[in-house]
Amino acid sequence: MQNPQMMQQNPQAMQMAQRVQQITSQIESRKAKLIAEMMIDYAKEEDKISSEVGGDPLLKLKSRELDLKAKADQDKSANQDARLDLDTMKAMMNQENQEDKLKQNEELAGLRAGVSLAKQQMSDASKIHDFGRNFPKK
Secondary structure, three states: OOOHHHHHHOHHHHHHHHHHHHHHHHHHHHHHHHHHHHHHHHHHHHHHHHHHHOOOHHHHHHHHHHHHHHHHHHHHHHHHHHHHHHHHHHHHHHHHHHHHHHHHHHHHHHHHHHHHHHHHHHHHHHHHHOOOOOOOOO
């Protein structure tokens, strides 16, 4: 990755980095969902086999283990989706804050320039108006 200072200066790079992070999270989420689906399918097939065998306690235990693993994978997938949504919201809010700060800085710069010009005009007017008063009288 680039250094953080360059990321702050280049909002497009920041957006690209966020997009890469989003895509990576989506891929991981999809992978977890696929694994969970395969685990469920595997558990169903194993249940079929165990019912044919006569309900071997070891097979039942393994089936229960697979069901728990599939549930954990589904929970992980749901958590990743929620985290992705939260990260997206944070990124949007951060971008809005940055835009507000830039707009405020521009407004403040305009006000400073206006005050500076007004001071300069007042100074110029004062110099013109007081031209003869500052010289010693003879």
